[in-house]
Amino acid sequence: GENVEQHPSTLSVQEGDSAVIKCTYSDSASNYFPWYKQELGKGPQLIIDIRSNVGEKKDQRIAVTLNKTAKHFSLHITETQPEDSAVYFCAARANAGGTSYGKLTFGQGTILTVHP
């Protein structure tokens, strides 16, 4: 089955700096890669996603890049703010026919702390 590795497990930055979180996946059938932000007491919130036919996607201060050859994708947050502090999860999902079709396999999460 799919395996997703996420690094780093904790990340501390100063307000205004950039933050980068990296994930690798194992199943070449995976073709959908979302990122979630989870705040205390809440469920994961989808912040951005990318499909395998796209190499990069940007939404204001956040961007995601995908390298299918290396089975690697990353989340980039620029101009970080204290309200960006949360746990971030990457995930992967396969298309039809794959054993992980319909299910997300998550990374272990990154605790991001943005210091004012």
Added chain:
Amino acid sequence: KAGVTQTPRYLIKTRGQQVTLSCSPISGHRSVSWYQQTPGQGLQFLFEYFSETQRNKGNFPGRFSGRQFSNSRSEMNVSTLELGDSALYLCASSLERGLSPLHFGNGTRLTVT
């Protein structure tokens, strides 16, 4: 549009009991999935329902079961509770199976004593 609604938010049960958790998906969403979140194992897939049929199942014992109703609402049941079942149970819904984004509720916190 209202998000995914899970009830109850908190539950405390005793070992050996059973529990039923409820999930109302976003209006119009037809696929419902359940995930278990623990500090040690992270987010793990339990099962997915679409058109009232279980479409995929994770590596959990048969004590974990679920169902989906004709209005897409879903319930999951855990029988013969064990201490290790203490976790945050998250429900997520999507418009269709496959490439539709998954949207999560805020979960039900289950504590087994």
